[in-house]
Amino acid sequence: MLPILGRSPASRVAHAGTALDPQELLARATRAAQLLPPGSRVAFDGGNALTRLIHFLGADLAGCATLFLEPAWTDGDRAAVLADARPDLVLSLDESPGHAADGGERTVRATYRHQQAVHPTTEPSERTVRATCPMPAGSELTHFYLPTTSGSSGSPKVLIRSRRSWLRSFAALGLPLAARDRVLVPGPLSSSLFLFGVLHALHSGAEVELLDKWSAADAADASRRATTVHLVPAMLSALVSTLEHDPVLRAECSLRTVVCGGAKVDEALEERLAKVLPGCALVEYYGSAEHSLIAVRRGGPLRPVVDVEVRDPVDGVGELWVRSELVFDGYLRGGEIVPAATEDGWSTVGDRAALHSDGSLDVLGRAGSAINTGARIVGAEEVESVLRGAEGVLDVLVCATPHPRFGELVTAVVEIDPVAPPSLRELRARVRRALDPAKRPRRWLAVRDLPRTASGKPARAVIAERLRAGTLRTEAL
Incomplete structure (x- = not known):
């Protein structure tokens, strides 16, 4: 069983023209787990989407908490993230001659960061890691993931997540998938939005297709095979534009559901989607790196899936506070967990919102x-x-x-x-x-x-x- 899926794999993962069946996916994740010290913090650098997914699942199998390093970070942001996360191990997943990036048993050149309190300034040392370890599944409270905030408004922050917060987020999304579904995830797994889409699909038993980077043309081509896609509004706009200009791709598109997060979908964009793909459902959700899912929209207004309050409203708009079992466990600063500031279980990230009498929610962005x-x-x-x-x-x-x-x-x-x-x-x-x-x-x-x-x-x-x-x-x- 893969702990973060709550099950053994039951569906295929496709990438770059090849596909892994469930047995091979589990085998490769198991071999990847054998490279890692159990219960450690690991950072993965480089690698394609499939390699990253295999090693992420392997790390979870080994009871490790994973940080994905983002290639687009500046040197300053990268250094700041590593200083806060203080991973025990930084592994490069880029392929080199003779090293198959399949999670097999191999020698990995890694940066090992000592976390000994008596030597807080010790320089990282290079070592060869070859570990064959027991793979404790742990519990739902096990820390499995070190997501970072997007950095859209400043340097990324490092958060720490339990398995439970994501396993229960899968249910909160309320998106039914079946074995016949194929979910397209066309963005990097260093983004929690796209990683969530992959894990939700595998948890539901649906097939997954991965793209290494966003391309509207590649996504439109993959949509011939996919029934569901995870996007942000800018990607949706580009995909809709591509389909509008190509009647062949439009006719062959198999999408039945578009899942959109990251920002509000404008009404005009939703109308364009409905026109180019009649019958395709739009599922829009709002959340944050700290709170996971907060509200979901399916055809009507945005509705909370957790407890929310809007405090100190002026003309109906105030600060959004959330109480939920989907929240993160805190920030990492200098390798230490700093618990989130809460008031009797309520917390905020500073979003402004309006809560209406019918229970619907409008989110207006950060102060x-x-x-x-x-x-x-x-x-x-x-x-x-x-x-x-x-x-x-x-x-x-x-x-x-x-x-x-x-x-x-x-x-x-x-x-x-x-x-x-x-x-x-x-x-x-x-x-x-x-x-x-x-x-x-x-x-x-x-x-x-x-x-x-x-x-x-x-x-x-x-x-x-x-x-x-x-x-x-x-x-x-």
Whole structure:
């Protein structure tokens, strides 16, 4: 049995034209587990999507907690993450001659980080790791995963997760899958959003297809075989655009369900999806790295799946607090677990929200992304959701730029579709119809590609810094 699945594998995993049956997946995960000291913290670097999944399952089998290093991190972010996580072992999963990346018994060159309190400044030493170890399944309380926050608004933080928090999140999503389903996961497993999609599918007994990196064309091709796909809104917009422009791919698409997280799906994008794939259901969820799932939407409004409160509301909008058994166990700082700050089990990550009398929830984003313009506070995510579904807009990030009179200007940085770019006149008309005057962007910038986090979300802090430094490459809109 694989502990984080709560079962033995029962379905295939496909990647790059090959597929592993359940028995081979379990065998490779078992061999990967034999490389690891039981109960340790391990960090995996490099490797393709299948290699990462095998070693993640192997680490869980060995009772280890896994950290995936993200290739897109800066040297500073990488160093900060390693300093906080203090893994016992850092393994490179990149293939080298004679080393099959299948989790087999092999010699691995690894960086071993001593955690002895008496030598806190000891330099990491190189050693050869060849471990054949018992593989304790542990319990649901075992720490199995060290996710990192996305870094969209600053340097990533390292969290620590129990198996229970994810096993119960699978049920909270409420997405029924069967053996006949094939789930496409087209993003990196260093993002907890995509890792969750893979593990949920395997837990449900559905087949999985992995892509090493996001490509709308590759995802559209894989959607000929897949019945379900996990995406963020920017990916959904690009996939819909690809299908809109290719009637053959559209006719052959087998998708019946789109699962979307990371940001709100605009109504116009949802309508485009319904038009290009009639009958395809959209399941949208809201959560955070700290809280896992908080609310899910299927056809109607967003509804909480855990206890929520909106505190100190002004005009109906306040700070969202959550009480749940799906939450994380704390942050890692200098290798030590710092428990999450709670009030009688309630905690917050600073999201602003409105809770309505019918029990539905509107999430308006973090207070840190708010823009103070002309003595009005504007939520960046609200403006982004209006623009994200527009024709020709692949994604958008709204941020502040300084202004001597208004304090800050609402600035829209739009990632445009190079085939059919949007009209600035149409975008302005769109925000006039949907937003109060204070919330409408006053500055418009176009880019070919927005800098992104591992989960595919726009890297808010990176874009803001490039705007301040004048290094963001823009073009006329």
